[in-house]
Amino acid sequence: MYDWPEARGEIDAQWARLREAIRRKGIEAPEKLVRVNGDLPPVPGGIRGSAGKVIAPDPATLPADELDFQGLWLHPALLFGQTCWGPMELGLASHVQVIGQPSYDAVEGGQGELYSSAIVMPADGGQSVASPADGSASIPLDLIRGKRLAFNNPDSMSGLLGLTRDLDAMGESLDIFASQIQSGGHRSSIVAIAEGRADVAAIDCESWALAKRFEPAARHVKVVGWTRRRKGLPFITARATPPETVAALREAIAGLE
Known part of the structure; x- marks a missing residue:
C-alpha cells in the first residue's frame, strides 16, 4: 500500500526478504509483486465469493496497465497483500484472512501496529x-x-x-x-x-x-x-489459503522483525 514509484526499489527489497522467508517455510512465493491487473492470473467468469456470487470481475477483462485493488484483495490466489481497515470494515474482511500488522515505529505518528x-x-x-x-x-x-x-x-x-x-x-x-x-x-x-x-x-x-x-x-x-x-494497514491472504500456510506466513513475518 506504500508502493510509491520512487520507493519501489525499497519495496522490492522488502519483498525479496519476505519471499525468501516464506519459501524457507516450504511455500511457493512469486518472484515479483503484482502491480497491475495484467500481473494477476485470470479468473474466467469473474471472482466469486463463498456463496458463488460474482464479487469482482475477471482481472483479464480489466485494463492491463491499471490496478483494481478490490480485484487484487479478492483474488482467490492472493498469498500475501496489504489493505486498509476501511475496506475491511466495509465488507472485505469476510473474504480474506488477516496475517498480521506492520510496525510504524520508524515514522512520526506511529507506534507499533x-x-x-x-x-x-x-x-x-x-x-x-x-x-x-x-x-x-x-x-x-x-x-x-x-x-x-x-x-x-x-x-x-x-x-x-x-x-x-x-x-x-x-x-x-x-x-x-x-x-x-x-x-x-x-x-x-x-x-x-x-x-x-x-x-x-x-x-x-x-x-x-x-x-x-x-x-x-x-x-x-x-x-x-x-x-x-x-490499527495500521493489515497484511492479508485469501480466505481459501490453508491454515498451515497462514501459520507459516505469520512465522515468516515475525522472523523478519
Missing part, C-alpha cells in the same frame, strides 16, 4: 505540530472550520473514516468543511493543497513520511494536527 494521520494545510512559515505522545487526536477545529477538504477515497480509514470518527467524538462532523473533493490518493491530496485546490487533508503517517522524501508539493504544506492512533 498503530498509526495516525497528519492533518496538513498550506504552509505559512509556521512550524509543524508534533504527534501527541499519547496517540490522542489533536484536531484544530478553529483552523479547519469552513475549509475545503481533500480526501483520497471514501473507504480510507486514514484519509476520511478516522477523521470522521475523531470529529464525531468532538461533537462535530464533516459538515465542518465548506466542501469535499476526492483526490484518489494521499499524494494527490497533498498536491491539491499545494496548488490551492483544497485547504486541508488527513494523510497517514507513512504516506506523509514518503511525501516529505519524494513529493515536492510537500514543501508547501505543514502539519497542523493529528488523528487518533488506530
Whole structure:
C-alpha cells in the first residue's frame, strides 16, 4: 500500500526478504509483486465469493496497465497483500484472512501496529505540530472550520473514516468543511493543497513520511494536527489459503522483525 514509484526499489527489497522467508517455510512465493491487473492470473467468469456470487470481475477483462485493488484483495490466489481497515470494515474482511500488522515505529505518528494521520494545510512559515505522545487526536477545529477538504477515497480509514470518527467524538462532523473533493490518493491530496485546490487533508503517517522524501508539493504544506492512533494497514491472504500456510506466513513475518 506504500508502493510509491520512487520507493519501489525499497519495496522490492522488502519483498525479496519476505519471499525468501516464506519459501524457507516450504511455500511457493512469486518472484515479483503484482502491480497491475495484467500481473494477476485470470479468473474466467469473474471472482466469486463463498456463496458463488460474482464479487469482482475477471482481472483479464480489466485494463492491463491499471490496478483494481478490490480485484487484487479478492483474488482467490492472493498469498500475501496489504489493505486498509476501511475496506475491511466495509465488507472485505469476510473474504480474506488477516496475517498480521506492520510496525510504524520508524515514522512520526506511529507506534507499533498503530498509526495516525497528519492533518496538513498550506504552509505559512509556521512550524509543524508534533504527534501527541499519547496517540490522542489533536484536531484544530478553529483552523479547519469552513475549509475545503481533500480526501483520497471514501473507504480510507486514514484519509476520511478516522477523521470522521475523531470529529464525531468532538461533537462535530464533516459538515465542518465548506466542501469535499476526492483526490484518489494521499499524494494527490497533498498536491491539491499545494496548488490551492483544497485547504486541508488527513494523510497517514507513512504516506506523509514518503511525501516529505519524494513529493515536492510537500514543501508547501505543514502539519497542523493529528488523528487518533488506530490499527495500521493489515497484511492479508485469501480466505481459501490453508491454515498451515497462514501459520507459516505469520512465522515468516515475525522472523523478519
